[in-house]
Amino acid sequence: MDRSVAPMKGPPADRRGSLFFSRSLGDHCVHMGVELEGLTPKAIPGQFFLIRERGVLDPLLGRPLALVASKGNVLEFLFRISGRGTARLASLPPGAALELRGPCGNGFPEPVGDELVLVAGTLGIAPFIGISSFSSEKVRITAVLGVPGKGWEKFVEWCLERFPGIRINSDDGSIGRHGDPVEDTLSFVGQGHEVWGCGPEAMLRGLGRVHEKGCEKLLVSLEKRMACGTGGCLGCSIRTGSGMKRVCVDGPVFEWREVFGGAHGK
Amino acid sequence: MESSLRTNVGGVNLETPVIVASGVWPMDPRLWPAGSMEGVGAVCSKGMTFEPREGNRGFRIMETYAGILNSIGLQNYGVEHFIAKELPLLDNSCRPVIVNIAFETLEDLRRILERLKVCRSMVGVVEMNVSCPNVSRGGLSWGVHTESLGNAVSMARQVWEGPLWVKLSPQVPSMGEFARLSQECGAQAVVVGNTWLGMAIDNDLERPFFENVFAGLSGPAIFPLALRAVWEAAGAVNIPVIGCGGIARPGDALSMILAGASAVEVGTALFIDSGLPASICRELEANLTKKGLASVRELVGRARNDQGENGEKSR
Ligand SMILES: Cc1cc2nc3c(=O)[nH]c(=O)nc-3n(C[C@H](O)[C@H](O)[C@H](O)COP(=O)(O)OP(=O)(O)OC[C@H]3O[C@@H](n4cnc5c(N)ncnc54)[C@H](O)[C@@H]3O)c2cc1C
Ligand SMILES: Cc1cc2nc3c(=O)[nH]c(=O)nc-3n(C[C@H](O)[C@H](O)[C@H](O)COP(=O)(O)O)c2cc1C
Ligand code: FES
Numbered sequence: 001m002d003r004s005v006a007p008m009k010g011p012p013a014d015r016r017g018s019l020f021f022s023r024s025l026g027d028h029c030v031h032m033g034v035e036l037e038g039l040t041p042k043a044i045p046g047q048f049f050l051i052r053e054r055g056v057l058d059p060l061l062g063r064p065l066a067l068v069a070s071k072g073n074v075l076e077f078l079f080r081i082s083g084r085g086t087a088r089l090a091s092l093p094p095g096a097a098l099e100l101r102g103p104c105g106n107g108f109p110e111p112v113g114d115e116l117v118l119v120a121g122t123l124g125i126a127p128f129i130g131i132s133s134f135s136s137e138k139v140r141i142t143a144v145l146g147v148p149g150k151g152w153e154k155f156v157e158w159c160l161e162r163f164p165g166i167r168i169n170s171d172d173g174s175i176g177r178h179g180d181p182v183e184d185t186l187s188f189v190g191q192g193h194e195v196w197g198c199g200p201e202a203m204l205r206g207l208g209r210v211h212e213k214g215c216e217k218l219l220v221s222l223e224k225r226m227a228c229g230t231g232g233c234l235g236c237s238i239r240t241g242s243g244m245k246r247v248c249v250d251g252p253v254f255e256w257r258e259v260f261g262g263a264h265g266k
Numbered sequence: 267m268e269s270s271l272r273t274n275v276g277g278v279n280l281e282t283p284v285i286v287a288s289g290v291w292p293m294d295p296r297l298w299p300a301g302s303m304e305g306v307g308a309v310c311s312k313g314m315t316f317e318p319r320e321g322n323r324g325f326r327i328m329e330t331y332a333g334i335l336n337s338i339g340l341q342n343y344g345v346e347h348f349i350a351k352e353l354p355l356l357d358n359s360c361r362p363v364i365v366n367i368a369f370e371t372l373e374d375l376r377r378i379l380e381r382l383k384v385c386r387s388m389v390g391v392v393e394m395n396v397s398c399p400n401v402s403r404g405g406l407s408w409g410v411h412t413e414s415l416g417n418a419v420s421m422a423r424q425v426w427e428g429p430l431w432v433k434l435s436p437q438v439p440s441m442g443e444f445a446r447l448s449q450e451c452g453a454q455a456v457v458v459g460n461t462w463l464g465m466a467i468d469n470d471l472e473r474p475f476f477e478n479v480f481a482g483l484s485g486p487a488i489f490p491l492a493l494r495a496v497w498e499a500a501g502a503v504n505i506p507v508i509g510c511g512g513i514a515r516p517g518d519a520l521s522m523i524l525a526g527a528s529a530v531e532v533g534t535a536l537f538i539d540s541g542l543p544a545s546i547c548r549e550l551e552a553n554l555t556k557k558g559l560a561s562v563r564e565l566v567g568r569a570r571n572d573q574g575e576n577g578e579k580s581r
Contacts, residue, residue: 011296011297011298011299011300012299012300013299013300013301013540014299014301014302014539014540014541052538057332057485057486057514057538058331058332058486059329060329060332060333060334060485060486060534060537060538061329061334061537061538062537062538084329085329099538099539101299101540225325225326225327225328226327227327227334227336227534227537228290228291228292228536228537229537230291230292230297230298230299231292231294231297232289232290232291232292232297232312233289233290233327233336233338233537234289234312234321234326234338234341235326235327235336235338236326236327237321237326237338237341239320244320244321244341249292249297
């Protein structure tokens with residue numbers, strides 16, 4: 001993912017692909033590569049694809065997964081096994097036929113300043129993996145991760161390879177610092193830091209406290225159930241300070257204040 | 267598209283008999299997935315009400331076995347915004363726009379249709395969604411009671427001179443009777459049908475999953491139910507029937523047409539396959555060639571040719 005290449009303009013497309021590799025990162029997560037047929041779309045961090053097994057009507061819907069990286073014709077994703085669809089995806093053999101709709105959504109913009117803090121709750125790290133290769137060299141990135149703890153060692157190791165200085169927090173204290181990533185972030189951020197968050201809603205909401213530390217810019221990537229991924233079904237609508245928005249086309253990346261700020265965010 | 271697929275249904279000319287159902291693609295064609303308009307004969311707009319509506323709170327979509335439950339709650343910006351902003355965009359799609367309307371009172375219905383008259387040339391068809399609640403009947407949907415259905419369709423017919431379709435609710439005791447009533451009150455086609463009422467329980471929280479408790483079931487799971495409803499309606503009316511519900515493969519559309527549908531609407535399946543309309547058209551063309559037929563109109567109802575009145579084989 002490279003900023004020099006303009007993000008793909010226009011709507012997403014349905015694309016055929018096949019499972020190129022699938023590596024388990026412990027019991028909970030999978031790092032997956034999908035080889036696309038035809039042209040590889042240009043996409044930016046924060047954009048996502050709806051992924052499903054081709055030709056299968058049950059489970060029906062594509063699962064929204066953030067693009068982690070793209071190398072040649074292979075798109076990489078990182079996902080948590082949490083239900084029927086992701087369990088199926090995790091069990092597929094290489095070569096399995098997949099269908100992808102994307103790239104969907106707005107993605108992250110260029111950071112305004114040169115101090116960027118990325119705060120991730122477990123798999124919330126996915127859209128951030130490509131940021132360093134994508135933003136200007138003068139941007140200094142600090143990544144903060146929160147995981148439950150035991151059982152997540154392999155996942156954390158994988159993240160460390162990509163973000164050598166990543167600050168690790170775990171709920172049970174078994175890996176890294178004992179605590180949550182928001183508290184950790186609050187312990188060091190201040191004026192001049194731009195903060196981006198991705199993870200569970202409660203974490204994102206709590207991240208609003210960085211405003212009190214003087215951080216002006218706070219962006220969050222939201223998760224909502226989706227059907228169409230292209231702004232039609234209104235299944236992913238949210239109320240915001242500027243009216244109803246669709247997470248799949250107006251987001252998933254929003255200004256924190258727009259979604260959690262006013263009365264609509266309660 | 268081949269001219270063999272050209273047809274006229276309920277007062278409108280269609281290049282193909284495949285229509286995008288209401289509530290699946292955005293009102294702005296610039297957001298439609300690349301290539302998704304190939305094979306599409308017309309596009310239904312999202313259900314529109316007189317006043318803007320924010321739609322339902324809580325979860326709006328839930329995947330079920332081979333289907334989805336939705337509880338969107340008719341989120342839309344109201345008729346004025348539709349006319350000023352959305353209809354002109356849809357009109358750019360170069361296909362008839364089927365304007366899907368919802369109303370809580372007869373007065374709302376009248377006001378929407380009066381407003382639509384100002385942009386008559388951009389409205390291909392008005393499609394009445396009679397699954398929406400009738401406030402004067404305590405929120406029961408218009409389409410499940412003969413009296414309220416009859417009143418609504420008759421009122422619409424008086425006010426709206428252009429093509430008028432009624433999109434029936436499947437929650438009726440007799441699809442044939444409700445289709446016939448729509449015809450008698452002036453509908454030029456019936457769409458059979460909308461989503462089927464269902465629900466889900468969150469077992470952990472021990473409460474209904476959706477804030478509105480009930481939600482509409484769509485997708486492949488409902489196809490056999492919808493096909494049966496199309497069969498019944500087509501046996502009861504002379505106006506065209508448009509088959510809608512669960513079409514997910516080209517053969518499903520063909521089955522609907524053989525059962526008596528003059529056209530089909532495709533909804534949920536577009537969430538997973540934006541190329542379905544084009545695949546349906548290819549299937550229909552291949553079927554015509556195989557049978558040596560010249561027009562898709564000749565396929566309509568062929569499965570019922572040797573059926574008796576009550577749908578049983580007469581041979
Ligand atoms: C824009 C976006 C990007 C995402 N990126 C990632 C990622 O990179 N890695 C990752 O592990 N997860 C990501 N998620 C969350 C991921 O989509 C869900 O975990 C996944 O869809 C759950 O599917 P399932 O088959 O495991 O669960 P099931 O319970 O079988 O899912 C049932 C339905 O609910 C939907 N659903 C359930 N949970 C979620 C959720 N949290 N968010 C959205 N839809 C949900 C499913 O898509 C499906 O339609 C992202 C979500 C969004 C909206
Ligand atoms: C998310 C969603 C939104 C819908 N919105 C409308 C609507 O606004 N008006 C309407 O008449 N039908 C609406 N429908 C019903 C569809 O147009 C269609 O009749 C129904 O889903 C059955 O067809 P399908 O199984 O092909 O989807 C909606 C369906 C879905 C899934
Ligand atoms: S998923 Fe359909 S509008 Fe966002």
